[in-house]
Amino acid sequence: MVADLHVHTSRCGHARGTPEEYVRRAADLGLSAIGFADHLPLTDREEPTLTMATEDLPDYVEEIRALAGRAPMGIRVYLGIEADYIAGTEEAIARMLARHPFDYVLGSVHFLDDWAFDHPGYRDRYEGLDIDAFWLDYFDTLSQAVSSGLFDVVAHPDLAKKFDVFPTGDMRELYEDFAQTVARAGMAVEVNTAGLHKPVGEIYPGKELLEAFRAARVPITFGSDAHAPEEVGRDFDRAVALAGEVGYRDWVRYEGRVPSLAPL
Ligand code: ZN
Ligand code: FE
Ligand code: FE
Ligand code: ZN
Numbered sequence: 001m002v003a004d005l006h007v008h009t010s011r012c013g014h015a016r017g018t019p020e021e022y023v024r025r026a027a028d029l030g031l032s033a034i035g036f037a038d039h040l041p042l043t044d045r046e047e048p049t050l051t052m053a054t055e056d057l058p059d060y061v062e063e064i065r066a067l068a069g070r071a072p073m074g075i076r077v078y079l080g081i082e083a084d085y086i087a088g089t090e091e092a093i094a095r096m097l098a099r100h101p102f103d104y105v106l107g108s109v110h111f112l113d114d115w116a117f118d119h120p121g122y123r124d125r126y127e128g129l130d131i132d133a134f135w136l137d138y139f140d141t142l143s144q145a146v147s148s149g150l151f152d153v154v155a156h157p158d159l160a161k162k163f164d165v166f167p168t169g170d171m172r173e174l175y176e177d178f179a180q181t182v183a184r185a186g187m188a189v190e191v192n193t194a195g196l197h198k199p200v201g202e203i204y205p206g207k208e209l210l211e212a213f214r215a216a217r218v219p220i221t222f223g224s225d226a227h228a229p230e231e232v233g234r235d236f237d238r239a240v241a242l243a244g245e246v247g248y249r250d251w252v253r254y255e256g257r258v259p260s261l262a263p264l
Helices: 019-029 054-070 090-098 120-126 131-147 172-184 193-197 207-215 236-245
Strands: 003-007 033-036 076-084 104-108 188-192 220-223 250-255 258-263
Touching (some): 003 104, 003 188, 019 054, 033 250, 076 090, 076 250, 104 131, 131 172, 172 207, 188 193, 188 236, 193 236, 207 236, 220 236
Parallel strands (some): 003 033, 188 220, 220 250
Antiparallel strands (some): 250 258
């Protein structure tokens, strides 16, 4: 069975449940492992409803490491983190990441300039927006994140579609270029099922983008982006089916930031 490498904890201020409850759910589903990837504090400001507080990071690390050491319910537990890419703060992010023994780091773009574009509270900014330009801006920022070398896995790679907004033109070339950028960086990409439960109603990435990753030989992880215990492993049958459809035969997990492949 695959692993769910993207689950949150109540520390981020917008999720609920204890880490033990997430692990129990993963064990009940028969997943081979679960990886916590709660939101790393931003380095330039505190956002109590978006990420854990800076002072909570050591407790998060200790709590998940203790769980991993016990291997409760016979399941592997990994210590990951989901880090926001904010241009100009790369060194501060690197310093924060270096202080803790993470198994892997998911890299996310949730902000374009100061706009939290995937946050329902700021959805009014889509009114009258040039969606084509927005998409290009998103992938441009995501490419910078990939090239920063800070992260192991690209989280929810086409998050720009969350509210069911798509550009008008053919995206194939953009996808192929982006997939090459990820391949050159030696990173993996996440197949994230949370999009099925957002207005877009699709897995991140969509099939065409996942095909581009496959063609570029970019490995994949699986993530539910669970913000509640019952969301762990949600719709993984669909994620595994999609991966198989585009030709994936294996998936990747990380220990101490070293990837290893497992068969699908
Ligand atoms: Zn979150
Ligand atoms: Fe995210
Ligand atoms: Fe997340
Ligand atoms: Zn996320």
